[in-house]
Amino acid sequence: MTALAIWATTTQPPLSVVSQATGQPFSWTIFLQSVINGISFGSIYALLAMGIVLIYKSSDVVNFAQGQMAMFLTYIAYSGMGLILGINFLQPHADLPARVGWGVFLGAIALSLVVAALMGMAIEKFMLRPLARSSVLSQVLATIGAGTLLYGLVSWIWKAEIRPFPRFEAVAGRPVQLGTPPDSIIITLEAINFLVVGLILSFLLYLFFRFTMVGTALRAMAQNAFAARLMGINVGRLNGLAWALSLMLSAIAGVLAGPRLQLEPNMMTDVGVKAFAAAVLGGMTSLPGALLGGLVIGIIDNLAGYYLGNGLQASIAFLIIILVLVIRPNGLLGKTIRKKV
Amino acid sequence: MKWQKIQQTASGKYTRWVLIIAGFTALPWIITVLPFFGANNYTYSQLNLWLILAIVCLGLNLLTGVAGQISLGHAALFQIGAYIGGYFVARQGWPVWLVIIVAGLGTGIAGLILGLPALRLSGPYLAVATFGFSVAIPQLLAGSQDIAELYSDPNELATKIGVLTVPKQNLPGLKADDDLGRYFMFLLVFLIMLVLALNINRSRHGRAFYAIRDSETAATAMGVALGKYKLLAFIVSAVYAGVAGSLFAFQVGQLDANSTSFSVLASILFLTAIIIGGLGSVWGSVLGSAVITILPPFISAVNDTIKAAFGSSIENFESIFYGLLILIFIYFMPNGLSGAFQRLRMRYSSDPSKGPATPAEPAATDLPVS
Numbered sequence: 001m002t003a004l005a006i007w008a009t010t011t012q013p014p015l016s017v018v019s020q021a022t023g024q025p026f027s028w029t030i031f032l033q034s035v036i037n038g039i040s041f042g043s044i045y046a047l048l049a050m051g052i053v054l055i056y057k058s059s060d061v062v063n064f065a066q067g068q069m070a071m072f073l074t075y076i077a078y079s080g081m082g083l084i085l086g087i088n089f090l091q092p093h094a095d096l097p098a099r100v101g102w103g104v105f106l107g108a109i110a111l112s113l114v115v116a117a118l119m120g121m122a123i124e125k126f127m128l129r130p131l132a133r134s135s136v137l138s139q140v141l142a143t144i145g146a147g148t149l150l151y152g153l154v155s156w157i158w159k160a161e162i163r164p165f166p167r168f169e170a171v172a173g174r175p176v177q178l179g180t181p182p183d184s185i186i187i188t189l190e191a192i193n194f195l196v197v198g199l200i201l202s203f204l205l206y207l208f209f210r211f212t213m214v215g216t217a218l219r220a221m222a223q224n225a226f227a228a229r230l231m232g233i234n235v236g237r238l239n240g241l242a243w244a245l246s247l248m249l250s251a252i253a254g255v256l257a258g259p260r261l262q263l264e265p266n267m268m269t270d271v272g273v274k275a276f277a278a279a280v281l282g283g284m285t286s287l288p289g290a291l292l293g294g295l296v297i298g299i300i301d302n303l304a305g306y307y308l309g310n311g312l313q314a315s316i317a318f319l320i321i322i323l324v325l326v327i328r329p330n331g332l333l334g335k336t337i338r339k340k341v
Numbered sequence: 342m343k344w345q346k347i348q349q350t351a352s353g354k355y356t357r358w359v360l361i362i363a364g365f366t367a368l369p370w371i372i373t374v375l376p377f378f379g380a381n382n383y384t385y386s387q388l389n390l391w392l393i394l395a396i397v398c399l400g401l402n403l404l405t406g407v408a409g410q411i412s413l414g415h416a417a418l419f420q421i422g423a424y425i426g427g428y429f430v431a432r433q434g435w436p437v438w439l440v441i442i443v444a445g446l447g448t449g450i451a452g453l454i455l456g457l458p459a460l461r462l463s464g465p466y467l468a469v470a471t472f473g474f475s476v477a478i479p480q481l482l483a484g485s486q487d488i489a490e491l492y493s494d495p496n497e498l499a500t501k502i503g504v505l506t507v508p509k510q511n512l513p514g515l516k517a518d519d520d521l522g523r524y525f526m527f528l529l530v531f532l533i534m535l536v537l538a539l540n541i542n543r544s545r546h547g548r549a550f551y552a553i554r555d556s557e558t559a560a561t562a563m564g565v566a567l568g569k570y571k572l573l574a575f576i577v578s579a580v581y582a583g584v585a586g587s588l589f590a591f592q593v594g595q596l597d598a599n600s601t602s603f604s605v606l607a608s609i610l611f612l613t614a615i616i617i618g619g620l621g622s623v624w625g626s627v628l629g630s631a632v633i634t635i636l637p638p639f640i641s642a643v644n645d646t647i648k649a650a651f652g653s654s655i656e657n658f659e660s661i662f663y664g665l666l667i668l669i670f671i672y673f674m675p676n677g678l679s680g681a682f683q684r685l686r687m688r689y690s691s692d693p694s695k696g697p698a699t700p701a702e703p704a705a706t707d708l709p710v711s
Contacts, residue, residue, distance in 0.1 A: 152663075273476065315484075318472075319477065322473055
């Protein structure tokens with residue numbers, strides 16, 4: 001019951017159900033509630049995971065800084081809201097309203113998306129293209145370095161304090177309640193929003209890759225960049241596009257999750273780790289896999305958090321991932337890649 | 342004496358080691374030349390932390406630089422070593438030198454477990470598996486009451502779960518707070534591990550590690566047992582982390598499972614150190630960890646200057662610094678400091694035929710591998 005109360009309040013909600021049900025009889029209501037919470041926040045993991053997969057498929061780079069980049073873009077959206085409302089967003093205790101309407105919200109998202117696209121293309125062109133021939137470790141560390149740098153810059157520009165992130169008015173309404181109070185399941189509009197946006201974006205990505213010329217070119221490039229180049233595909237520009245798309249997904253994930261996580265330089269650290277795990281679980285090369293992985297991680301995370309306590313939550317998630325990987329080294333939906341010498 | 346003669350004498354096998362040992366012995370006094378490092382306990386404790394970091398990096402470099410297996414889980418191995426070391430000294434009262442060996446071997450077993458997924462995974466998958474290890478171990482040590490009861494002080498358990506208080510250890514006859522004395526105790530361990538690392542690199546096993554890094558397929562074709570050597574690399578690397586961990590327990594006196602010394606950030610710091618020093622280079626690990634250790638007071642001095650100039654200091658300033666440092670080394674000095682020294686030596690050497698001591702990374706092929 002405490003779990004539900006915490007979930008329904010608006011201040012400082014945890015990522016998952018916290019309470020530990022030791023000694024209590026098993027309750028389907030609580031189980032279902034955990035699963036639903038898991039699915040809804042799992043779509044945030046899925047959005048970031050799809051971003052990681054997009055980058056990995058196009059340029060064979062694992063972006064360890066996806067979380068930090070999402071964090072930076074959330075700060076950009078926050079600043080966008082400040083700009084539109086005419087509030088000095090840099091000052092330590094900027095009083096942004098608790099709720100914002102359509103205009104401000106969409107304006108902020110638009111700004112964040114534009115910055116995401118430019119940033120993605122710039123990172124690809126100036127940061128990773130020079131490393132195309134370097135070892136995997138160099139590339140991994142370059143993204144980690146970029147993430148660390150972003151973390152420092154954000155703490156510098158916006159100061160490392162916790163700020164509430166304005167809630168989108170349309171989804172701040174009363175939560176939906178299924179069933180009668182002692183045995184009811186509560187679903188906030190925000191949670192529904194996470195899932196709906198996640199699914200819509202996944203579907204749009206599917207359409208993009210299936211039916212557009214650029215999407216087909218991206219698929220060709222993921223399959224064999226060398227052959228794609230011979231076919232006249234501009235591989236460099238497409239890589240930039242993949243990075244831009246990836247960061248735009250992260251920006252949306254950040255803005256959606258902002259009110260839940262609250263704005264601070266560490267807001268995405270945990271989410272980034274989980275998203276990364278989700279991408280690997282799904283197979284690293286499969287977008288549907290990333291979506292599935294995100295939802296699965298979300299559910300495991302919540303169930304483990306509820307039944308085993310917060311202490312062991314992440315351990316269980318990673319244990320399951322390691323087990324899955326040992327049994328299926330290419331993830332749930334990944335393709336087996338045979339290496340030629 | 343001519344310069345060449347001096348050089349020849351200095352590079353003689355035994356003379357060289359005499360010089361190296363003399364250098365390390367004199368280091369606590371030499372380092373006081375640097376700003377911020379006076380002849381005080383702070384300096385000596387930093388030196389001790391440097392030796393600890395260097396031992397971890399020797400092991401990590403063997404695994405990542407030599408055998409080519411990425412590990413983001415070394416902070417967890419380090420932590421396991423620290424807790425084993427702390428437990429046997431604080432709760433069982435075993436002699437220190439025995440405990441160091443036990444911590445090394447115990448962590449070696451943990452390394453075996455960490456290495457098992459490596460048999461089937463590579464690249465990003467391996468990074469995630471080891472990363473998960475890094476997340477899970479602190480949680481197991483801090484979050485689980487059952488495990489915490491094993492090592493915590495029963496009187497403190499209720500208030501501090503995951504905290505293990507260890508009496509600081511020193512050479513026999515010296516006070517526990519004497520960091521300069523402890524430096525020589527750690528130096529002994531460090532030198533043993535250093536000689537071991539140098540010898541492993543040059544051994545048959547070391548060559549097998551290089552072969553695996555350069556091409557797993559080619560290594561298998563040449564008769565290198567892939568699984569065996571990958572596991573061996575993980576185990577040896579873990580032994581290094583474990584030994585360093587136990588020394589860490591003797592140095593700091595109190596272990597907190599949730600501290601950043603054992604978090605994923607520490608794993609990244611270890612990797613940063615070997616990138617700065619130079620992948621696959623034993624002396625590179627020593628140099629890289631020295632850079633990481635020397636930097637903090639300089640960083641905070643820069644931040645103080647900023648505070649004086651602009652009125653407020655920058656929070657998390659070291660993140661900007663480390664981020665830039667990683668990027669600079671990856672883009673401009675991909676072979677690290679040891680690579681730069683190697684180049685200098687080749688340029689001014691009397692015998693240019695002496696190439697780099699360690700095989701360089703192979704150039705990536707132009708052909709698509711799919």
